[in-house]
Amino acid sequence: MPTKTYYLLALDPSLRGTGWVVVDLALGEIVAAGVIVTKPRTAQEKKRLLAGEAAGNSGLAISRGIRAVIELYAPCVAVTEAPSGSRSSTGAAAIARSHQACLDAIDQGMGGLPIFVTPQANQKRATGKQSCSKSEMETAMRARWEGSDFDELLTTSPPYADQGQKLPARGKWENAFDAAGVAHAVWDHPAVLGLRIVAVIP
Helix, strand or coil: CCCCCCEEEEEECCCCEEEEEEEECCCCEEEEEEEEECCCCCHHHHHHCCHHHHHHHHHHHHHHHHHHHHHHHCCCEEEEECCCCCCCHHHHHHHHHHHHHHHHHHHHHCCCCCEEECHHHHHHHHHCCCCCCHHHHHHHHHHHCCCCCHHHHCCCCCCCHHHCCCCCCHHHCHHHHHHHHHHHHCCCCHHHHHHHHHHCCC
């Protein structure tokens, strides 16, 4: 048996709910999953904070959460969904901040940059369509990772629970399924394939 466990960390960045999964490269199974949910701004916070400051707070929570996952599982490779466009400047800023938080955590916790997957490539690989619904992605990922119990994984206390994070509501699970899609999209990537081979060498 291999003396080391090789893990892949896959992320679906979002300022309000960043999904993540950890995949055992030897077993080909997702062994941990979650969604780092940041608190939406209340009416009082909106009066007190500028949008940029609120986004910064959310980004910090995301970065800390990902760092906790990295510290626990020590993944050897990371992959993240690439930024997509937005019709508003506020939306574009939120997308940029969530991705920067993920990149900061990966750089600080692992060093280097992740493999990037476009949202279109993620959905295409998962469902055969370049655009799919959240329910279609969930169905596809439950079938793809059939050895992984998402219901149990997503109701298990996360590594960052001591940071005040609560378990994601069922409506937020979609971000974790998107992260599972990211992992699926790079499964045959040369870098990941090489690590999968190494992972099973005694």
